[in-house]
Amino acid sequence: MTVTLADVAARAQVSPATVSRVLNGNYPVAATTRERVLKAVDELDYVLNGPASALAAATSDLVGILVNDIADPFFGIMASAIQAEIGGPGGRAGGERLAVVCNTGGSPERELTYLTLLQRQRAAAVVLTGGAIEDAPHKAAMDAKLRKLADAGTRVVLCGRPQAPETGAIALTFDNRGGGRELTEHLIGLGHRRLGYIAGPQERTTTRHRLEGHRDALAAHGIEDDPRWTVHGRYDRRSGYEATLELLRRDPSLTAVVAANDSVALGACAALRDSGLRIPDEVSVAGFDDLPFSIDVVPALTTVRLPLAEAGARAGRIAMGREEEPPGGIASVRGELMVRGSTAGPRG
Amino acid sequence: MTVTLADVAARAQVSPATVSRVLNGNYPVAATTRERVLKAVDELDYVLNGPASALAAATSDLVGILVNDIADPFFGIMASAIQAEIGGPGGRAGGERLAVVCNTGGSPERELTYLTLLQRQRAAAVVLTGGAIEDAPHKAAMDAKLRKLADAGTRVVLCGRPQAPETGAIALTFDNRGGGRELTEHLIGLGHRRLGYIAGPQERTTTRHRLEGHRDALAAHGIEDDPRWTVHGRYDRRSGYEATLELLRRDPSLTAVVAANDSVALGACAALRDSGLRIPDEVSVAGFDDLPFSIDVVPALTTVRLPLAEAGARAGRIAMGREEEPPGGIASVRGELMVRGSTAGPRG
DNA sequence: AGCGTGACAGCAAGCGCTTTCTATGTACGT
């Protein structure tokens, strides 16, 4: 039924070994023989059996990219950059690798299961993007898994995720804390003293770091951090909408709302508008990430730009061993404050 | 070094065959034996060797999802829905499958190469999303490839892509033409007679169908289709920005701009604003897809909502053989016109 | 002329798992 190496060998009148060597090209084969083999491959429309090849060679060309939410451009942009470098087909790499992205949906179990699946396939490398979950048992399980992957020869790279010491993983982390601080300082500088904060899900590192940056800034300026001013939600627009209404209910005198990310900020803007409040005249709004749409909303969003594509590309290169690892296996990537129309001094 | 089935068998004092059967669970194994095996698996921290398993069983649990641009939520949303149904880990499906998304970046070569790679891996199913490329040689190559995949037992499903007859693929197509017509008719109904159209890349089916729908509407109302009113670009914001400036240069008297999709529409809005034109008072703008952000821009975008998540879920189910194929192997999915603030009568 | 030396090509032994077929008990029915 299906064409095998042996069929090709028979047709080209050579041994299977020779066909294999022609295909893998790491062993001298006479030009005329090679031609003959290639011709047979073509005529028979032969397709290598991946599993068999992987089994015999004990290696695979699979590279996994884990993302929390594939429908979120934050991850899409990173994944795209990573994949381009891995050299999924046509990438700079040459050797054809199957770079695939796996959507965990933010679920700890799926994250772990995907890692196991990738481990089963003896993946050549794995890149984990975005924040990690801070549940202790889960973290322990993840670290153990990463350690095992690394030990088995799989290159593990973290992109936009805090370092996991002792796992052998290379980390490119985002300076969420610094970005958060800078953003809130900007608002404080404009004169704001009552700032609402819409945080992401409780148990994620990204959430915690951004929030800490925010609080650092408040503390540095001697501003009391009223617990009513912080609401947790998901990293999506809907959540931002609801959280903003809640914030307004708790304290209608807020003059600024800082959101966990741009999508949340969008929801916040909608909620404010629906509440009859003008941005930035009555309330300022700030986001985080600087996704492409952030410049298009009106007013354009003040936010912290994260070099997602650059970081992804670098992570991809490191995963392929085409770029030196950062010293200590970790590098921090800074964000850049983008001041735009959505923020202004209070009572504008 | 690595733990194999045989190691587990030895530790559990059974034969490798029994271990395999416990793991695959499709053969009677006494409860006590099973326990013993499971215990050994756990103690040894055994991980199945995917390639070996796939080779021996001649099947694989890999499912590929091809997308044109992973950074575009249009694809992200579909991919997410497909993956959820495939049952990547934790999905409804139970059996653990490795659902992976492959980013072609819109390149014909990469599309083909990914298909080959998936074919190598003997993928269980493949879902292709989004428009196809209309280059004849490429189409022929694709069709041949799809045919071969289908013949080899891989389930092939097209989601939001025109049917490829003779390939054995199941198609869920979007009614881009109908949606395009409806949208333009809405504008005509408002009184517009000079409508600019920003189309996508020339060689894509989606581009052509939406444009045809637009022209159908114009023709139906006896409106001349001035070639100056159509500009081709990419499916992104930047392109929309530039195309709009070009449109304005060619004919400053346009009263409406219809964009190939929402991202392009966003760029169009920015260009109009930068040109000092108010939306919708001076120029109306319409998009396509109804991505999440479309409701947040100001004014909110009039657009055609495509049920991306629903279609993706259905495609995923069909790929898993959990939903009956549509009659004739093809089903058309309609869009829904969403009238919002970005469109109004001319000289509003 | 004789032999060392490359340059190729082939043999054959696996890689780790699945699965058919066979063997061994055990529990029935009569």
Place this chain on the structure above:
DNA sequence: ACGTACATAGAAAGCGCTTGCTGTCACGCT
């Protein structure tokens, strides 16, 4: 009690490929 049927477990034959090792020439050097 004896034969039959059923429930389990094992032996072993691959699945299709890679690769270390073993030839076999043909060439060039002394």
